Amino acid sequence: MHSAAEAADAGEGHNPVSGVPAAHLSSLLKGEQDATEMMQQAINNYSRIVLPEGRFAIDTRTLVLRDGVQIVGAGQGRTIIQSKGTFGAFGILGADSGNGDVARNLKNIKISDLTIDGHVEELGYQPFTHLLSLHGVSDALIERVAFIGFRGDGIYLGSGVRAKQERHNLRVTIRDCVFDGIAKRNRNGLSCMDCDTLLVENSVFRNIGNPALSASVGAIDFEPNSKANIYRNVLIRNCKFSNIDTKNTAAITFFNGMQSGDNIKKLSVEDCTFENCYRGINASSKRKRPSSPADDVSVSNCHFSNSLVSDISLGGMSGVKIEGCSFESTPGNKSAKGGIVIGRAGKNCINAINWHIVNCTFASMTPSGGLFDIFGARGLEIRGNKLSDIAGVIFNFPPDKSSGSGRYLSDISISGNSISSGNKMGRAVTPFLFRIADDINSGGTNSLINSACRLSNNSFPSSIRFQPGGSKSALESGLALALPTSGTWYAGARVQVQRDHRWYVCSQPGTFGSLGDVTGDVSASSKLVANVRDPGAALRAGQVITVGDSQRHVVAAVDEDKMTLELDRPYAGKTMRAEKISWIPPVFKPQ
Structure with missing residues (x-):
């Protein structure tokens, strides 16, 4: 116990403005006075701090959180902690355990019912000025908080503020929150360098992006820096992502390039909606083999609409299941493309490993490549999906741009899928079933679907056509005559x-x-x-x-x-x- 006063206020909490003279109270609550010192003293001396309605201006010094502290406001938009300057690498509110031993983590930090405003419109982009920065915390709970106008990240789950530091976050819950970038001059709504067991649920991410940046910007970005970093047992549930649409952004990005053993695995996205995103779910992944550690990625019961480039593009991640999701574009929307990218092209092809795309619906879409763009796959099941009003190619096997023989197209099953037309596009729709480039299989006669891809029990109408990429393309072996x-x-x-x-x-x-x-x-x-x-x-x-x-x-x-x-x-x-x-x-x- 820090003080007798803390013991007295343990039940209802401490109000840090309770002793402020009336002559100064009004300007303090309007954000006209610096509240940094007052807030830091409250954090140092009380476990539960209850902030009244008003604005609390924090200048150039981070509010350092400690073990077990709770900060509770009067509600989003009513209690506002607002930035007045630049806070370096630690952010407006920050916590750091000081070591990599999770047994010594800061525990039970809770922030709820308030708004944290970074004032990006007035102060501009600053990549390392975050609103909340946590390094080495366990059982943290962030709920009913609005992260507004962040200049860097809304929340940064880090592994230390300096290079080569090691911290591990454990059991962090982010619930019923709002992340609004306002001006799209931000970094990410939530960045995760390190967290074992992360739950993000019932939250809204909108207006996040930065056209001046080339990559790794969006609503939620998993971006470990070293093989010591961990992100696993991640569940993103019942969240809404909208207007994450500046170039190269993504609503969710997974990076497994630092995977070593089981430090990165079990990533789930459930019951989420993605509207007007440049990419919905994206991955920057390393090249793997079927025997490599599995990522275990699950995307289920999610809805994607009007994605500008792709709905899901998970590169070479392994153990991927996309199930019960719906994908659509607004009829007449000429900028939306969407679709699922399987594997990744480049100098060294990255193959998708053990993917399952099952029981999904696709409607009113005009993909730029194919609805299913298959760059490389070692184990791929596309089963039980319903497609309606698709203008363009359904299954696209594009040219092999890799050097050498790194591309695999093997163990592919396409079964139980149906294609129909509801005449919702406002124009004639001419889908093509397959497009297969001639240079697959090192430029030889294309026996791809004869040898590696099996079709069965699909309902493809007679109006759909096969569009070969060249004269060497051939399709399903089907009924082999097996002659003597x-x-x-x-x-x-x-x-x-x-x-x-x-x-x-x-x-x-x-x-x-x-x-x-x-x-x-x-x-x-x-x-x-x-x-x-x-x-x-x-x-x-x-x-x-x-x-x-x-x-x-x-x-x-x-x-x-x-x-x-x-x-x-x-x-x-x-x-x-x-x-x-x-x-x-x-x-x-x-x-």
Whole structure:
């Protein structure tokens, strides 16, 4: 206990202006007098400080917080702590444990029900003048606080104010707060260099950015400086991000470049909305392998609207699950692009590792590259998503700009997705299913989706087209004919499949002709439908086939499980959607 007075005020708290003469009280509460010394003395001597309605001007000295201190105001916009100068690297309010041992952290700091105003409009951008700076705290609670007009960051969760210092924050909660950059001459609403177990919930981030800066600016930025830094067990829940739209900003940025062991992992964003952001969720990530430590990133039940560049771009982060989210642009919005960027291009391609994009909806969007821009992936599932009114390419595999063989496109599954049109764009929408660049796989014949990407059970309408990046593109292997070298086979017979020179056991009888230039008849019921010529011995989505005697059609989709195909347009008065294929399915079992 610091004093007898503190003991007396332990219940209701200490009001630091209670002893101020009436002649000075009015100007003090209008922010016309410097309140720095009065506030610091209250922090030094009382555990609970209750501030009345009014403005408290803090000049050029940081208010240093101590263990267990609570500062409570009369409400946002009613009690205001306002900046009057520049505070160096520590900010207007700051706490520093002085060492890297979490057992010696400052504990139970609480700030609530007030506004902290950095006056960026009058004082201008200053990257290291933060509103609240915490280094080495445990169980801190910041709730119902408005961080307004910050010149640097609203809150900085740091690892020391000087280079090579080590501090670790533990169990920090930020709840029901507002972060408003006002003039967009800021750094970040919340910067996290180090925090193990961080909860940010029910908070609003708006008008944050700085067109003069190139990167790492936005609402929430995770930016460790060394492998000693930790950020893990992060949950951002039920927050709203809006107008984070100046160039190179992002509502949330994750950086895993300092990952070593388990210091960076388990990052969750739930039930949040992102409106008018340059990028929604972004990552600057290092190149990883499937065996590397997983980031474990989850984005669930979030809503993204009118993103200028991308909704989600998590580079090469690993163990990513995007589930139950909705993505849209306002019909007629010509600046919004959006979409999900998977992997990252550059001199050294960074591959996404083990991603799952499931049960999401996409509506009224015009992506600049593809709705799914797949630069590199080692394990990618896109399943159960519903797409409506997409103008442009759905699945884009852009050119390989990396040097060497660093790009991977492997273990990709696209299943159970549907595409429809609700005519909400106010104009004709012409989506393209795939665009695949010729230079994938070192410029050879593009067998990407034959070998690395499997499609099944998707509902893609006949109006959607395949847009090749060049003449070498080919699509889904679908119903491989799996032919013997000649003539006839029987159930139980051993069949050598030419394409992989392996022996199989047939489950059904069948016949086919020469493999020199594969020719086969496809029929629906008893009616001849298609005459297929394909030296690769497969029926694929995106393939041009001859129907009947002369009509050329494009195969829009093949469903191997149901033994059906869909053509790009009707034939002989039939829609040719989900038509039965008569030949033997690829149910040969390796012997």
